[in-house]
Amino acid sequence: MTITNISLAHLRVLTAVADRGSFSAAAEEIGITQSGVSQSIKQLEAVLGARLLVRGRDGVTTTDLGSAALADARAALQAIERLRQRCSAAKGLQSGHLRIGSISSVAARLLPGPLAEFRRLYPGISVELIEGTDGEVGEWVENKVVDLGLSGETTPGLHATVIARDDFALVVGAKHSLAKRRGVRLSEVGHQPFLMSTSGCEPAIRRLFRKARIDPPIAFRVRDPAALANMVGQGLGVTIMPRLAIPAGIRSVVCLPIEPREKRRIVALTQKSRHDMPAIDLLLAMFVAPRR
Incomplete structure (x- = not known):
């Protein structure tokens, strides 16, 4: 052979x-x-x-x-798939396969609408989706496990296209002394037990702490957003979460704007060295184009 x-x-x-x-x-x-x-x-x-x-x-x-x-x-x-997509596009057809890696909050709250529109307009392009943390998504794109990554963090060596922005919020229990406030500065909760999200937002949250010059005591480290919110609701501490990641329907917590306003960027990560895959460009267009 x-x-x-x-x-x-x-x-x-x-x-x-x-x-x-x-x-x-x-x-x-x-x-x-x-x-x-x-x-x-x-x-x-x-x-x-x-x-x-x-x-x-x-x-x-x-x-x-x-x-x-x-x-x-x-x-x-990936090169063969790119060639197939380019040849299909040149003939006026749209076909192929697209692998997406995404953080869970974006997969649950931001991706479904654009993805549904994408599938309606381009039924010949199959889509595979896997979920992970910001770090995992970046690694998947780097190692060509996925063609496109949707993340709240950029990754050195990868091209990042901003597709959305998401506010950070301070999450406190409904009976917390700050619960009725319209907004709060992080310095006001710097001494309180903090529940750290480990689902991927930790680097961004720690940047917010450094910016506010505080170092709150970490009481628990929790990955699941629903568990994190419920623990806050039980009075075990406070936390910071992107609004897209906050589970709906949990009445035991209150989400307060952080003053001054703090945001994270949602980025689409792709290989810098790649020649554009038509399917990637078509999906990214769904995030900014009006629905047809």
């Missing part, structure tokens, strides 16, 4: 196994049998003359060479 025997199918199987962490999960995602996945990996390793994957108790991991091969496989698949 020669290097020319490597097919796109081999590369897709490799990335699926690496992403899902098992042969069975990869087989389910791709729609082939587990033995087919195993055979594809064996063929690829035979062509390359090296072991790429290792099975262990915690699932399948890549060898050092496998990690390098995986990065090349992602780049090759």
Whole structure:
């Protein structure tokens, strides 16, 4: 066998196994049998003359060479997908596949409208969405796991397009002494127990603390937004959350504007070196264009 025997199918199987962490999960995602996945990996390793994957108790991991091969496989698949989209666009057609990574607040509150409009106008373009923290989304774009990332943080080396802005709010219990205020300065709560969100906003929140020159005591670190809001409602402390991330319908908390007003930017992250994928541009247009 020669290097020319490597097919796109081999590369897709490799990335699926690496992403899902098992042969069975990869087989389910791709729609082939587990033995087919195993055979594809064996063929690829035979062509390359090296072991790429290792099975262990915690699932399948890549060898050092496998990690390098995986990065090349992602780049090759992305290049082929870009070529397919460009050729479709040149013929007046819109087809392809778009992988999106997003923080949960944007996926839940900001993305559904534009995505629904996108799917209505371009039904030939399939979309895959995975959720993660700001840091995870940036890493996914860097490593070509996704084509487009939606995040509240920029990432060095990636191109960032601002698609929205979101206010930060101070969240306090409904019975808190500040609950009836129209706004509050962070310096007024600097001594109170603070519940830190670990879902991705922590770097931005700590920047707000530095700006206000306060260092509140961190009582709890909580990832789930609903759990965070409910803990505030139980009087365990106060927190800061972007308004898009604040769960609706929790009556035990009050959201107060921070004075002076503090915002975060929601950005679309893409590779700086890439040639534009038509599908990415079409989706980003949905965030600014009026509904048709």
